Amino acid sequence: MIRNPSLRDLPLGIQQKYIIVTSNYVARQHGVTKLMSVSDAKEKCPQLVLVNGEDLTCYREMSYKVTDLLMSHCPLVERLGFDENFVDVTELVESRLKETPLSALSFVGHIYNQETSAVSAKDYPRLAIGSHIAAELRDAVHTKLGLTGCAGIASNKLLAKLVSGAFKPNQQTTLLPECTVTLMHSLSGLRRVPGVGPRTAQRLQALGLHSVSDLQLFPLVDLVKEFGEAHAKRIQNLARGIDVSMVTPTGPPQSLSDEDSFKKMSTMAEVSQKIEELLASLIDRMHKDGRQPMTFRLTIRRLSTANKWFNRESRQCPIPSFLSQKIALGSSDVLTHLVTVAVKLFHKLVDTSEAFHLTLINVCFCNLQSRSVSRGSIASFFSHKPPQKPQSSSRHTGPPSPRQPISPTPTQSHGRRGGSDYSVEERTGASRSPKTSGLEEGAFPRLPPDVDPDVFKVLPQHIQEELLSNFQTERSGIPSVLTTDLEDQTGFSHIFPEPLKRASQSVRSEERGAVCREYDAGSSREDGNEFSVPQDPVGMRVEHDNSSKSVTSNSVSGADFPHNVDPCVFSQLPADMQRELLSEWRQQKPIFKMPSRPSGTGGASRDKKTKGPQTNNLLKYFKPS
DNA sequence: CTGGGGTCCT
């Protein structure tokens, strides 16, 4: 719709192969739904205009523009697909709170299950500020990129995401902590809980669990038997509206892939041609990215009568270094070489002396390394000068980014947070191990100054809980998470919106919040929208209509509650209190992903896996083996 | 007649 505004008022569907992957609101009014077959859609809406959406390039570019724009307001942005972003606006909220008199606070947008005019912003200062931040982000996305979308503001990513859809096209909603229970109960089934996919839902159903309350009340012990401790606790917490994962800045992509599906492919000639076609575009994208892929993977799907659904098989191999350099440089003869590599992998997958019937081929570059600086000398780790090229381009604005040559990219500097590895090092180095048992140490965060934590922790659990809950009422401040979801006007929203999507924010500091939004496409004036901000906990999630981004935080590995904390009690605590508690007993510090080990100049990137104290420090570069 | 992407965990 953005590319062709004349389509704005017509029913529009985005088509991939035989299905309508998404549509605009006009088409939806005619009964066109999300993953509907083209034939069904045409039946419901004969005038439906179709646009082929198999090439994701423009959606990907828009998507990164949204993420970049959000990052320019608040660095902690996590993408979720192309059209959603979570933004942890905790710090922004805290700093605004300091300079804002309570009397000047207000909410903008909807408040879940409440009348906005009936809620006192002074009672939820952080969420109120979060609602304004969400509104600003949505407005920035609309005026600068022409996309509309929704936002949700809440104390964690789960809640921000769920509440973002409360008021649908182009509006925003804030979740007050006391409405969490209502929100969760409003979900029609367990499958509606983000994080509970088809497989998990099926296994839960086998246990007799269908609704959110079924899962909330199911004995954890029994759940652990089916799913293991980590998964069991996680999904049960999700059912209660508890999400301990952090908004993890996404950074540049970890992999780039291109694929095509078809009804039948059964000759080598077709296969090598398809591989060449896919590789040509993938190499081009990789070149624009500027990093060097160290690994290549080929994936196929065979026609399978049985087990129709998701049988994919893959083989991967290292990319010869001369080739990966040529890819980054944009050499022209790279294609042929890579096709050769891919065909070799293909023969590991398929015995071509027998008949075969493929329905999909995918080519993927992963293990992406920033090329960098001084030949990746380990010495660069000790240099006081920042590496020349921190992680590739600033934001890998996906394909769009102008690919930075070797020089530090001057413009778009807001790139990788942490930029250099120094900051990563500092942060991770400081983190202590998650502590599996939990509570002993200072697990209880923020006790009032006059309470000695050593004394507190030896109190009976119910006394602790009572103290904590009293406590909670005293301190009103809390982190908030906001999520926004923008639906696109062009009709693309979900899968890939044409336009983009959202923005979000969350709060950091002791408390954190996340915001998520989704944007729709469309620059048009369509519906009005709103944003809402969460109160204490602040978080937002934003989605754009077509492309979207989301910010999320990584769930920390050791994210269990201390064993003496009852999750049911915990879930009743104010969101900000929950966040504080959680952030203390897993000492979270947001960290970027580490590009790949090597040249290290890259900066901070994901590195999630560093769990313990040690993992991500320089020592790993010296490990003996 | 269910895309074309992505992520992380095991």
Add this chain to the structure above:
DNA sequence: AGGACCC
């Protein structure tokens, strides 16, 4: 290498 999840 596969499986789960997300959009």
